[in-house]
Amino acid sequence: MGASTSELDRMLFQGELFRPEAERLLERCGPGPGARALDVGCGPLGIVDLLAGRVGADGEVVGLDVQEEMVERARLEAAERGLGNVRLVHGDAARSGEQPATFDFVHTRLVLMNVPHCDAVLKEMIALARHGGIVAVQDVDWVTRLCDPPHPAWERLVDVITELWRLNGMDVHLGRRLPRLLRDAGLVDVRVDASARVFQPDHPYQTLLVERAELCRDALVDRGLITSGELDRCVAELRSHLAEPGTVVVHPLLFQAWGRRPEDTAA
Numbered sequence: 001m002g003a004s005t006s007e008l009d010r011m012l013f014q015g016e017l018f019r020p021e022a023e024r025l026l027e028r029c030g031p032g033p034g035a036r037a038l039d040v041g042c043g044p045l046g047i048v049d050l051l052a053g054r055v056g057a058d059g060e061v062v063g064l065d066v067q068e069e070m071v072e073r074a075r076l077e078a079a080e081r082g083l084g085n086v087r088l089v090h091g092d093a094a095r096s097g098e099q100p101a102t103f104d105f106v107h108t109r110l111v112l113m114n115v116p117h118c119d120a121v122l123k124e125m126i127a128l129a130r131h132g133g134i135v136a137v138q139d140v141d142w143v144t145r146l147c148d149p150p151h152p153a154w155e156r157l158v159d160v161i162t163e164l165w166r167l168n169g170m171d172v173h174l175g176r177r178l179p180r181l182l183r184d185a186g187l188v189d190v191r192v193d194a195s196a197r198v199f200q201p202d203h204p205y206q207t208l209l210v211e212r213a214e215l216c217r218d219a220l221v222d223r224g225l226i227t228s229g230e231l232d233r234c235v236a237e238l239r240s241h242l243a244e245p246g247t248v249v250v251h252p253l254l255f256q257a258w259g260r261r262p263e264d265t266a267a
């Protein structure tokens with residue numbers, strides 16, 4: 001799926017929005033000076049800038065993304081910020097081409113929920129971490145995705161997008177399963193935390209669900225999950241409901257889970 005300039009700008013905005021959560025994660029398990037860190041599916045920046053600040057001039061940060069336009073934008077963003085210790089590469093997370101067991105810290109945010117082969121991506125992330133290194137994942141769970149007062153159009157859009165994700169082999173409730181996935185994949189000392197944001201009509205993310213539904217319009221209609229007419233009605237009704245001064249929106253719960261690759265007992 002190609003990404004438009006406006007989508008890249010939205011992802012940069014989102015990265016800035018969730019910067020405090022990312023900083024909190026890095027304070028808990030992030031790399032120190034001189035370390036090598038990898039941000040898998042970094043998009044137009046991801047947390048590459050935060051990692052670059054932590055590892056410093058003696059360390060290295062690699063940002064990897066499967067979409068060329070993401071990598072190009074990330075290179076521009078890194079250059080603008082003067083990040084000399086960053087390398088941005090084009091590649092698939094499931095077969096990155098990076099040297100195995102060479103990263104002290106391997107991270108991914110909002111990627112696993114969007115890939116059908118999330119086990120393969122996680123497996124590769126662990127293979128890239130050195131023994132004793134940290135693998136950290138941030139991803140959402142739609143358990144908190146609600147608006148208040150409730151509205152039937154909200155429920156309908158959540159339901160059809162959830163079903164579209166399921167049909168494509170993905171899971172909008174991935175967040176809660178992350179600690180289990182990390183443990184099952186062989187990580188030890190697995191930790192987890194989660195937090196959610198609440199928005200009001202003055203925030204651009206008040207209408208994110210509506211915009212996502214419009215972005216998925218063709219897939220939703222082609223899969224027979226909703227007609228174009230009903231989607232138009234839901235979008236129009238919801239836009240006016242969400243614009244009401246008293247309507248609040250709870251964003252999906254952001255899970256952060258991390259664990260350590262066991263020491264190599266065979267060595």
Ligand SMILES: C[S@@+](CC[C@H](N)C(=O)[O-])C[C@H]1O[C@@H](n2cnc3c(N)ncnc32)[C@H](O)[C@@H]1O
Binds near residue numbers: 015040064094
């Ligand atoms: C929702 S964006 C998140 C970007 C970034 N991690 C952030 O939090 O700002 C998901 C990113 O994952 C990338 N991606 C999806 N599948 C991938 C894969 N198999 N290998 C590498 N990147 C992938 C997409 O190209 C996109 O840039």
